[in-house]
């Protein structure tokens with residue numbers, strides 16, 4: 001199955017399946033929304049942030065400096081980083097790390113290593129290979145701009161920073177972790193600023209993305225909007 005109307009498979013990042021790209025800053029609700037959209041469309045879900053988190057954890061476990069670009073890229077190419085089709089399981093060298101990659105320390109380290117060009121290059125193939133029929137929903141920072149520039153639908157999911165910090169705090173508390181709203185906001189602002197201002201693949205909306213400000217929207221509404229946009233573009 002080819003997602004585009006014309007055959008552009010020679011272009012890197014043009015898979016033979018549908019791709020819904022959802023980019024945006026931390027705490028905008030990307031993963032919750034992307035998972036739900038994937039279920040509604042019968043697609044897989046690719047959490048690209050989990051790959052950067054796994055790369056950061058692999059670097060921390062190997063005691064590498066967080067700015068050791070070639071050392072971290074080498075470690076990524078040796079480590080077997082694997083994501084299940086629904087992204088619930090993340091493994092490094094066959095060891096389950098899906099909980100270990102969710103700490104605040106790994107969040108910051110992921111944002112730091114993701115600014116290193118060799119680290120980004122080392123994770124490109126893994127993301128593109130995850131695009132399998134009938135389709136995927138992938139979320140991250142550069143899915144619509146770099147990884148899948150010919151995605152069937154691109155969404156930039158945003159929300160007011162105060163609301164994003166509140167959502168992230170509620171999410172952490174909901175999973176039994178201690179979280180302070182002011183700390184979460186500070187860490188989130190730091191990460192967003194680094195992700196937006198880095199030189200390679202900075203966080204930004206693709207020119208052809210639809211911008212969704214979810215500050216005053218519920219999850220069902222955002223999911224419905226994206227599924228509807230996809231069906232309008234690709235009638236089944």
Ligand code: DC
Nearest residue numbers: 048049052110111114140141142191
């Ligand atoms: O989506 P997340 O919060 O799990 O991502 C963790 C970090 O990984 C984020 O701060 C920046 C980086 N990242 C990236 O640079 N590009 C992506 N496509 C996804 C995540």
